[in-house]
Amino acid sequence: MPNTAIDIQRQLLTEKSTWWKNSVGYQIYPRSFKDSNHDGIGDLNGIHQKLPYLKELGIDFIWINPIYASPNADNGYDISDYQAIHKDFGTMEDFQSLVKEAHELDIKIIMDLVVNHTSDQHPWFLESKKSLDNPYRDYYHWVDATPEQLPNDWQSFFGGSTWTYDETTKQAYFHVFAKEQPDLNWTNPKVRHEIYQMIRWWLELGIDGFRIDAISHIQKEAWDFKITDNQWAPFMNVAGIENYLAELRAIFNEYNVMTVGEASGVPHSEASEWTGDHGYFNMIFELEHCQRVGELGSQKGSIFHLKHSLNQWQTSLADDGWNALYLENHDTPRSVSVYGDDSPEAAKALATVLLLLKGTPFIYQGQELGMTNFPFSSIEEIDAADTIHFYQTLLTEGKTTKEALNIAINWSRDHSRTPFQWDESLFGGFSTVTPWLKVNQNHQLINATQKDVETNSVFHYYQQLIRLRKSTEALIYGVFTLLLPEHPTVFSYTRTTETESWLILVQLDQNQITVTFPDSWETAGWEEVLTNTEYKPLAHKMILSDYEAHVYRKV
Incomplete structure (x- = not known):
């Protein structure tokens, strides 16, 4: 216990700077959360309207998926202007109003920071592709190539080559995701300067932190690197990345904000280097616990692997570092369908495991209702580019349309992106018009109004768990x-x-x-x-x- 004024001051400063350890987060995929202007797309004012609902649930901060200006080749993860709001979501004034109201309710706002790549419509890339000697050419990775002879045979996360050939300049540019998402060249100090200025601009607006997207991919191996067992090795947690991460850490440390890095490829044995006392971020999202079992088309999550993987992360970060806890997000199917049987009991059981582990829990929108996977019946119902590409690949491999659909949609990201189910009305209370993605048919049974008529609803169980977690230091530390x-x-x-x-x-x-x-x-x-x-x-x-x-x- 502190016994001097200095000790007390130090303890208060520590508690203030580590507020995220005592918090429960809530992830919002804005396109699917709440449509306030009746165009079938969720928006910032829709989030604003539902702040009382989130306060009632008991969460402490909101992580909002990208709301920046974007052509939407990858639903906002292809940014064309880092300092502008996409017109689908509203205006900068709408965003500032949301932050103000959330703060008045003691709810913090976390933004999605996407700096591994931009959109191919970003002014930097539009300039970069004009000529070999353009001042922005080196903002991206350009290499001599021909359509038949690309620099290497590396494959992107979305399928196909990581290289796209440009006929105008007779070179190819690099992208670990879609061709519309060219990777930034972090070895260029001008690029890093631009990124750091943008980060400070958002922090000065008063946001409370960042979830940093795809950050473990910003360093690349030499283009002649030979792949052995891991096809993602050339651009996943590559040596040298620590220099850039240290620069980011220095900026974040100037502000009392929370940072959580999406760190695919970072094993539990190296976790403390990323999120320990001297790590780069407060927390990281790991992907090790997300293992599939079963035949293609009917895969489920492995309970045994989930348990042992989470145990490894709990153990590895027991004394140095902090876990970011999640079971579902915008890139994964619904956890109650992956690990359970779609029942309220399964949703509550999974919530019990998640919310009482050591770390900061992240609840994905609708998870607190027990929202389930969508019964997609045709590829036309799918929006996710990677799912569509996978489906088309399966067809070329000789699968029937039925086989290809079953396999492709089994683990599709669109399961978690269907509109939030607010009530039992036609479009689930999400919108008054046809939404951008179909509403799950079970919204008449699974929706937010259950909390007002059922005392044993999944929502109320989440409420109880959140209150329980916050009631004692033992369930936090x-x-x-x-x-x-x-x-x-x-x-x-x-x-x-x-x-x-x-x-x-x-x-x-x-x-x-x-x-x-x-x-x-x-x-x-x-x-x-x-x-x-x-x-x-x-x-x-x-x-x-x-x-x-x-x-x-x-x-």
Whole structure:
């Protein structure tokens, strides 16, 4: 305990600068959240209208997916102007009004920062492609090539070559995503200067932090790098990236903001270098726990892998670093469909696992309702470019249209991008006109109005978990210990401090199973605090079924 005025001041400063450790985040995909101007597309004023709903849920900050000016080749992740709002979403005045109102409700705003690439319609790239000696040419990666002889055979994340040939200048430019998203050349100090100025501009507007998109890809290997086992190795967490990340960290450290980097390719063993006491970001989004099992077209998430991967991340960052916790986002299918059976019980069981782990939980819009995957019936219903490309590739490989559709949509990003289900009306209360993407047919049963008529709704369960998490330091800072590590479907762990102990016990399957704790484990003296089913005392042998979740506290 602090015993001097200086100690107290230091503690208060530490608590202020690490506010994100005590927080619960909420991710908004603005195009699909709430349409306020009746054009079928969600917008900033729609978010503004629903701030009371988010306050009622109990979240502390909102991460908003890109709202910048963009041709929308990749739904806003292809930015043509970093300091302008896309007309679909509103105006800069709308954004500033949203920030002001959110702050008055004690809700912080986190922006999406996309600096691995721009749109091919960005003024920098439009200038860059004009000639070999244009001042902006070196803002991107251009290399001598011919249509038949590209610099290498590297493949992009969206399928096809990472190179697009330009007939005018007889060179090719590099892109790890779509050809409409040319990669910025971070080795050019002018590029970094422009990016850093833009970052400061947004921070001076009063936002509370950034989620940094695709940041582990900004450094590339030499173009003659030979791929062995990992096709993404040439542009994933490549040596030298640490120099650029250190420059970013220096800017972020000037402000009391939260940063979370999307760091694909960063293993748990290296996590503390990215998010430890001397790391680059407060947290990182990892992708290791997202493993698929089963046949193509019917793949599910692996519960056993999920448990062990999250355990590795909890352990690796136990003493140095902080976890960013998530089960779904705008790039993944719905977790209740991936790991569960679409039922409210499964949604609650998964929420119990997520929200009581050590780290900052991120709830994706609609997750708190138990929104499920969409039953797509044709490729025409799909918007995601990578899903469409995958479908077309499967057709060229000889798959039937039915086979190709089943495989392509199984893990499509559009499952999580369907409009938010506010009520049971025609378009789910999202809009009064046909939305940009279809509303799930089950919106008549799964929607936000459930919270007003059902005391045991998924929404209310999330509320309870958030309140519980914030009620004790043990569920924020307590030590994580995995129990029953070899059980295939039970995810159980403890959170402990010197004065408190909590035990979380969750069955992530429909089948009835028997759980047996070791004889050495003391099962007496535990009080059940929360469950998604009937209360039952903790015992050495317990029968669990149908996504049961139990939370116990040592008394």
